[in-house]
Amino acid sequence: MIEVKGLAKRFRLPKRAASTSDTTARDVREQDGWFHAVRDVSFSCAPGEVLGLLGPNGAGKTTTLRLLSTALTPDAGSIHAHGVDLLRDPLVARQRIGFLSGSTGLYGRLTARENVEYFGKLHGMRPDHLKRRCDELFALLGMNEYGNKRADQLSTGMKQKCAIARTVVHEPQIVILDEPTTGLDVMSAKILLDFIASYKALRVPLIFSTHHLHEVEKVCDRVCIVNHGATAFHGTVDQLRHLGGSADLYDAFVGVIHRGA
Template structure:
């Protein structure tokens, strides 16, 4: 189980930004900018049980990626708690990193290695023995339909192939939690469907999956739970059915706009 409690992350503004902000009216400033600080994430909380898929939503700049980077240990929270199966991620990030599979927008492959060599390399970095590694490679390559290009060098792959290979290296070490930041953005229909089917394969397993997306049809297809973040704050946290009920129409796009607009008015 993954539990995220009252996450907060702030960054110090550079001097140029501070000077420019002094020239702006109060209405022009981002409400998260306070003096010398920008509060990228103000207060984010949610949980995801084993075998659940959670969709993380929000407009651009809402704090989704910053929240996911804290989950992955790439960023240290200013305050708050992240717990995986009872263990505190923030207290021991290096040890916990081995238990997390994180795909970011900058996850990449070694271009001169083949897909298989890349995945083998990352599996060995996690200390996997060769027999287990080969078993997992076959299983993951089956699920992501990678076998046809497994022995191609990474620099010769299409965008969709690279993303599938990136996901394979993300999960090869059998992580306890999987975190995917916009895994289907920019992909063709076939590659996107392959990745969505892969995510769906974890439903009912021992692994919680969190993924951010701007595609609400993906949420409708896959998600047990939904979290919407706006201006660094959890605006909604509940089941997909609860999310639908926020709007009288039950349409996810209507719900998204309603929640974001309510925050803007507030």
């Protein structure tokens, strides 16, 4: 179980932006020379659940995920996973979390397999265990045909799948993916969504952000909608439809966003 309560993170605005007199053009999160990217985000994700993190562009989703991964330190709030305070012990958090950021973070001169093996070694995996795990992931993600190809020669979709493999190679207890299907074709996206769904059987909480609501319908048990840096909704997909006033998930999402506008 991962529980997030009252997360907040602000960034100092450049002087020019902070001193502008055109208040009508300002984001509501700009206050007193600060941009409050995340103001009050709370949600939970239980073992075996997939949580979809949704919101308009610039809503604070990526900042929220970076806070969960300990890449950023929040100004307020708490993050607990399996009874551990991740903010007090970020090293333990990084051992337990698999985090895919918006960039693939691959080394271009290494092959796809070498990249995944490298990250496994960083996590202290034994050679025999690492080999079995790489074999498993490359088969699950359909990567065997280009495992020996250099990363700088891979397509965008191939790089993304390689990045996902290195994210979960150490079998993390929590998986966090920031828009994982970006750059994937239809077939590759289906492989990845099936891969995400498989984590339910492993009893691993998985959180991923997306703009594609059909992905939410396919794999998500719960949804958290972030708008203007705060949680606008947290519940099941059916509860989202009810609150948004539509059986169509896209219309329901827009309805929730407009309620909080």
